[in-house]
Amino acid sequence: xxxxxxxxxxxxxxxxxxxxxxxxxxxxxxxxxxxxxxxxxxxxxxxxxxxxxxxxxxxxxxxxxxxxxxxxxxxxxxxxxxxxxxxxxxxxxxxxxxxxxxxxxxxxxxxxxxxxxxxxxxxxxxxxxxxxxxxxxxxxxxxxxxxxxxxxxxxxxxxxxxxxxxxxxxxxxxxxxxxxxxxxxxxxxxxxxxxxxxxxxxxxxxxxxxxxxxxxxxxxxxxxxxxxxxxxxxxxxxxxxxxxxxxxxxxxxxxxxxxxxxxxxxxxxxxxxxxxxxxxxxxxxxxxxxxxxxxxxxxxxxxxxxxxxxxxxxxxxxxxxxxxxxxxxxxxxxxxxxxxxxxxxxxxxxxxxxxxxxxxxxxxxxxxxxxxxxxxxxxxxxxxxxxxxxxxxxxxxxxxxxxxxxxxxxxxxxxxxxxxxxxxxxxxxxxxxxxxxxxxxxxxxxxxxxxxxxxxxxxxxxxxxxxxxxxxxxxxx
Numbered sequence: 001x002x003x004x005x006x007x008x009x010x011x012x013x014x015x016x017x018x019x020x021x022x023x024x025x026x027x028x029x030x031x032x033x034x035x036x037x038x039x040x041x042x043x044x045x046x047x048x049x050x051x052x053x054x055x056x057x058x059x060x061x062x063x064x065x066x067x068x069x070x071x072x073x074x075x076x077x078x079x080x081x082x083x084x085x086x087x088x089x090x091x092x093x094x095x096x097x098x099x100x101x102x103x104x105x106x107x108x109x110x111x112x113x114x115x116x117x118x119x120x121x122x123x124x125x126x127x128x129x130x131x132x133x134x135x136x137x138x139x140x141x142x143x144x145x146x147x148x149x150x151x152x153x154x155x156x157x158x159x160x161x162x163x164x165x166x167x168x169x170x171x172x173x174x175x176x177x178x179x180x181x182x183x184x185x186x187x188x189x190x191x192x193x194x195x196x197x198x199x200x201x202x203x204x205x206x207x208x209x210x211x212x213x214x215x216x217x218x219x220x221x222x223x224x225x226x227x228x229x230x231x232x233x234x235x236x237x238x239x240x241x242x243x244x245x246x247x248x249x250x251x252x253x254x255x256x257x258x259x260x261x262x263x264x265x266x267x268x269x270x271x272x273x274x275x276x277x278x279x280x281x282x283x284x285x286x287x288x289x290x291x292x293x294x295x296x297x298x299x300x301x302x303x304x305x306x307x308x309x310x311x312x313x314x315x316x317x318x319x320x321x322x323x324x325x326x327x328x329x330x331x332x333x334x335x336x337x338x339x340x341x342x343x344x345x346x347x348x349x350x351x352x353x354x355x356x357x358x359x360x361x362x363x364x365x366x367x368x369x370x371x372x373x374x375x376x377x378x379x380x381x382x383x384x385x386x387x388x389x390x391x392x393x394x395x396x397x398x399x400x401x402x403x404x405x406x407x408x409x410x411x412x413x414x415x416x417x418x419x420x421x422x423x424x425x426x427x428x429x430x431x432x433x434x435x436x437x438x439x440x441x442x443x444x445x446x447x448x449x450x451x452x453x454x455x456x457x458x459x460x461x462x463x464x465x466x467x468x469x470x471x472x473x474x475x476x477x
Contacts, residue, residue: 021148021153022153028208029141029162030166032144033166033173034170037170038181039133039137046107049373049375052341052370053311055311056117060118061122063123065134068130068131069138071135079139085213085216089147089209089213092143092205093209095139096136097202099136100202105130105194110125137201140205151211151212152216156217178471182468183467183469186464186466187465259296259299260295262433263298264424264430268436272391275447283355285306285356286300286307286354286355287306287356287358288307288360289342289358290309290310290393293318294319296358297333297335305335307336307337310339311342357380357388358391360393369463369468372401374412381440389445390439392436392438395433398475399473402418402436403457404461406456406459407460414440414441414443416437417436417449418454418455
């Protein structure tokens with residue numbers, strides 16, 4: 001009779017711990033995964049204007065988040081294997097409470113020293129500001145599955161189906177960020193909402209932990225099966241792939257260095273330099289953001305001083321190596337090179353000015369968003385000397401970037417003209433190319449209008465360091 005009563009009480013507890021308990025755990029896991037995957041693009045966007053988009057910055061962010069994820073999983077493993085459920089829950093509540101002390105999330109306004117690598121500074125900044133919240137969230141999913149496995153729920157013996165909830169949260173976070181979050185919210189608003197989300201999720205996790213204790217089942221000893229893992233071959237451990245890519249923006253025809261492809265004579269840059277050459281005022285200094293193969297340097301004229309800003313040292317080495325490309329030695333005026341993110345370098349040297357700054361940092365249809373925001377354009381227009389103008393290579397197969405720049409120019413009252421040259425059908429198969437030219441307030445682009453450059457309808461969204469909208473400028477056809 002006693003055994004039957006005990007069985008009936010367990011069944012009753014299981015029913016009480018059924019849908020409500022499962023729903024609470026599933027929603028908490030969904031929310032924690034959403035926070036985990038949404039904070040990564042958010043933090044990366046925050047550091048972009050300060051540090052630029054160099055590979056070192058992106059690699060440091062990726063390395064940090066992977067290390068923090070591993071640390072969170074390690075903490076969850078140790079807690080679940082060394083501590084009793086009650087101690088696990090108390091410890092994790094303490095970790096989450098410590099993370100909440102750092103809310104609202106903020107990276108501050110400090111910048112790294114200009115003469116040192118940003119890697120150590122960025123890693124330390126992320127560790128101090130995002131580290132604890134990220135580790136706490138990363139550990140939440142495995143810990144909550146352990147707690148659920150110890151309840152009287154009918155599915156407690158196999159809690160891994162709860163991965164569906166966390167996977168859904170991860171997927172929704174990754175898809176909603178470019179499509180919804182980035183389109184409608186500024187970075188400061190995203191920080192506030194993420195911080196509020198952490199508070200709510202921490203409360204939900206606490207409630208789930210208490211519910212797990214309330215509906216805890218008697219511990220069940222499961223046999224441990226140890227399997228011998230097949231050793232990994234040394235060749236598999238040492239596999240590596242080197243990917244090197246240099247955008248080929250020009251060609252050498254015979255012994256004559258001729259800018260072709262994106263920079264051909266009948267393209268936007270060739271026609272722009274033809275108009276500039278007819279101006280009464282001389283052009284003494286040219287600043288180019290983006291080096292490529294250096295083909296643009298073929299437009300250099302005697303007496304002009306050219307400076308190329310290039311973020312990738314490998315691109316600079318290839319462009320200057322005559323075994324690969326000869327544009328720098330064959331048609332350039334011995335230009336200067338500045339390595340590193342152009343926006344960061346220009347911000348650190350506000351006195352630098354050029355007659356014609358050129359933006360050519362869009363390779364392989366990638367979009368360095370921090371180079372085409374309102375704040376970035378304001379920086380570029382501090383560069384041109386009086387009477388100068390700004391040129392863009394805005395070619396992109398998938399995004400309507402001219403509309404983005406036109407909106408910024410319209411907000412600032414700056415005249416802008418656009419030229420699109422279709423792909424050639426000759427033997428060289430020249431690609432389609434688009435260019436923009438802008439001048440400061442009070443200037444005019446009549447000579448460009450006479451050459452066939454047209455006006456651009458501004459896009460609906462003003463891109464700033466706070467907010468941008470990639471999804472809204474996709475060319476769907």
